[in-house]
Amino acid sequence: MVKLRINNKEIIAEPGTSVMKAALDNGIFIPHFCYHPALSISGNCRICVVSVKNMPKPVTSCTTAVAEGMEVETENKDIAAIRKSVLEFFLINHPIDCPVCDQAGECTLQDFTYLYGSDHSRFSEEKRTWHTKDVGPLVKLWANRCVLCARCVRFLNEITKTGELGIMNRGDRNVIDTFPGMPVDNPLSGNIVDICPVGALISKDFLYQARVWFMDFKQSVCPMCATGCNITAGVYQGKIKRFAPTKNLKVNQYWMCDYGRLSYKFVHSDNRLTAFLTRSQAGSVTKTTLQESVNILKNSLSGDTAVLASAYMDNEGLTALKTVTDKYGIKNIGCLLKPDGKAQAFGGGFKISHDNNPNRKGFENVFGKAVLDNGYRQVIDAVKTGKAGTLYVINGILDYALPQELIDAAGKVKFLVVQDTHSSALTEKAHLVLPSCTYAEKNGAFTNEQGMEQKFNRLIDPAGAAEPDNIILNQL
């Protein structure tokens, strides 16, 4: 281990780490564009200069390795002057169109210019202009705003290894572009929007949806697979506008997949269940209340009830369910799972899990492996053979049509209770429908495939009268 001082703070770092990393890891910020902890060092932006004692001139902190006894200063007059000059160079060809740029408010170029830059321009020539175009299904490129840090190029070369973007031409004609007919279309393409330090790469999905300073940012966990990526949700006027990954080196590093990124749309979809409903034998549907529904449910639960719970339920819901099944002596319990997908691994260790359920591990922890593996079959058999009088399905799986087998079987029970977030073929048949909250509308926790329990926060108000699973179950 190497001991050094940065801004008079003693820091211990591993040999070979850059001064930049050592500083950032210890809460000292050094301005940077091209440096990204998960990507290779490029050293091209030249703004991360720091003064090192006994070195003739300021050095770039991302390319300088720590050394024993090094004394580093990250802010002084000389450095501020260099940063000012570098920013001036960046801005001579930059359109400075912050008013229409989605990055405004979270743009490092804007921030650094505010900190170090000049309030006027000495550049009186004509600016170089470039294309604005779609470069992929999720991403739009404003090449004029680009600072050529090449983070996107390195990301696509090193993490996804697809290399759809390249820097074309030479010198100040340099421009980011795709090969004709080969857009940036890979499962992680949205990440290049997050790592772009300026407004050059913009999410088409979020385009002009909200200015970032109006948004509330809350932490959550992506429910679309068992990886359990940590996410930051941007909420504006009660609607989720975007998801972005939160750094968690143990789970998702700095990334998330595009499918997860767009998954907030399921929360806002039109077919959300917003009211407690009862269906009479004749088929007429009446709105009811939580209390009323709980009373009905209490009366119908008994030892020969079958329960199907999904692995989209959070740990709180599952624990509450366990209490309920124990109380009523329910033996027929099964797990409703979204079928597995394809596991995908990327550079740097990021994985998209084959398991499309966020809480399979959590289900196993509460109900045991036997229920997880065989419960579903048992329940279906019990329903088909008429052994179960009541079937209580707690679903909540997003972006999934329930298996036909279950829908057919469900028609055979005397009393069908469905607790779900979205309406489905099953809720059409149910005698009692309980609207439940999605992960975005409640506090809870999922246990991911590594066995880590990860908490997520309520992002928005529940849709209509929807209630969290555990709130409903606790009253039974």
Place this chain on the structure above:
Amino acid sequence: MPKTFNAKTMEKFQALSQRYPTKDALLLPVLRLAEEEFNGIDDDAMELVAGLVGVPPAKVMSVFTFYTHYRRAGSGKYLLQVCSTLPCALRGSQEIFEHLKKKLGIDSEETTKDGKFTLKKVECLGSCGTSPVVQINEDYYENLTTEKLDEILNKLQ
């Protein structure tokens, strides 16, 4: 239209791949092969090169556009590259360039209508002692005067 190399070029490609320890390093030499075979490189040629070298096409394009000496597709039969950097400029390369512009009726980076000549103003060709110099396709023509140039152009068919 996807392009392919002919057998002879493929042989050259195989020989080249013995020479370099990584596949990436083949990129520049293989672009030269493509330039030779197709007399200029276009998007299809780049895709072919990308496939052979095993890199994404965007990378090939990125490298190809970095280097200015590769022949772009659509160049004329004769590519006239007029050096315009200081040592040549001191000895009259501007005059040579203006003469060519007038004679061929085209500006830099343009091709005559008959597709015979492409004119290109380029930076230092490394022949400052024998300036002004024009590179026509692969050959250097040095110590040029407008009269000499006319003679040379007349010989080019």
Place this chain on the structure above:
Amino acid sequence: MPEKTLLKHTDTPNSETMDFYLSQKGYEASRKALTSYEPAKLIDEVKGSGLRGRGGAGFSTGMKWSFVPKDIFPKYLVCNADESEPGTFKDRALIERYPHSVIEGIIIACWAVQINSAFIYIRGEFTLGAKKLQKAIDEAYQKGFLGKNIFGSKFNLDITVHRGAGAYICGEETGLLTSIEGYRGYPKIKPPFPAIQGLFAKPTVINNVETLANLPYILNNGAQWFKSMGTEKSPGPKIFCVSGHVNKPGLYELPLGTPCMEIINNYGGGVWKNRKLKAVIPGGSSAPVLTAAQAEKLNMDYEAVAAAGSMLGSGGLIVMDETVCMVNALYNLIRFYHHESCGQCTPCRYGTGWLDKILHRMEHGNGKQGDIELMLNICDNMRGKTICVLADAAAMPVQSFIKNFRDEFEYHIKEHKCTVTI
């Protein structure tokens, strides 16, 4: 004219052939090296000769070799034949007219550092040079001077000619390495230096063509002979490239320390058209310009040129007569650097473009008050702030042109026209 060494045969017909080279004690030096020199001893011999790199930086060649780790394999040698500094054209003559001397130099250098694979990076425009080199290499393979078990020793060596494709930055040694590796010719961050981690992340020696061509002569004639030429600190023969407004531009092999005016007047045939000398760029386009008065007193060796405020670089003299507009000349040079900046680092990418635009405006009569200060400030902001020295190379001419010919720039701005009329 003094006795020539490197350029002795470049004007002889068929000098590029193997037969001719063999008739001039060809490949005897390399045979001697491989059969009777231990690698370490060879490095000492070259160190002792005081040979300094001829590419521009002037670093001791023997020292450079000794930095290479001995126990890491493979190692590479790269011969830098990407001669693209405006005003320099010496390597082209060696490659086209006497390629075997370069190949023999490579064999000697590879033996000294125990390298089995060498690349010659030749600039893309030198098609003829590349062909001649390839032919010479093929001949050397046939004779058994290259390939397996050279001269009956157990030493193997392969040389590959790698053609560039028109990028000045690939003359910068790390830019050259990335170019061979098949990328855009972006210079690499140093450290690690190429001697430790260079081509394909292996230890790499990079030498200029002229440096390598000196090696056979050093081995044949001995270090003492080599030291007898030139100055104490910069021994050996040096090729000067004279271009611009002289009657006889060309290559002149002269000892280091020859007075500048002697080169221009005696060898270059004097300033052409009986005009007066105005300015000289002594070491290729990126060297600071000197006035005629400064040139009068100048001796052409590394130290003296540095003392005069410029640098000898690769030894390319660009001579300018009294009719040259210095604004135009600087605009021409900056256009070159703008065109050739690789665009990796911010200050160079935008700085060269900005300077180009200002000078373009000034040259076309639209200069503004404050432009000179602005340009000097941009140069300050560019220098020393980038990965490689191209930003410095672009800034130095601007600073020196303005320093030495400020009145012409001011006249351009004030009167919107040129001081000189032809």
Place this chain on the structure above:
Amino acid sequence: MHDNDNGTEKKNLFHSIYLIEIFKGMMNTLKHFWLVKKFTVQYPEEKLKAAKGYRGEHRLKKDDQGRPKCVACFMCATACPAECIHIKAGEAPWPDRDKYPEEFEIDLLRCIYCGYCELACPCDAIELTETFNIVSTTRGEKLYNKERLLNGK
């Protein structure tokens, strides 16, 4: 008015009937009746012109092609202390522009006419006109939409 040292006033008859003061007062009245220019405005028959810089009803400006100058940057909404500006941005239907306001709404009942929106605008697109007589018979009419702001009705 202290006439003597002990603070009491001594008045004679002539003073106490105030003839001169009444006359002086009448003269002043008569002067204003005939001689001094009248400044009472017969509103609403006559229209009053507000002082320059008066901050009245809002308007969105148009560019030379008749398109809203507004680029939907939300600077006005950000600056607004009353939070009365509601914008929905969208991709501009014109090739030379990136962003434009699909909806632009100002709640005049919330507005405090501070003029911050005008100051904040980087495109000089919003303006507080000198129109002050903003009347409506319903609350809804005070919600000015994009059309109303652009065209004045």
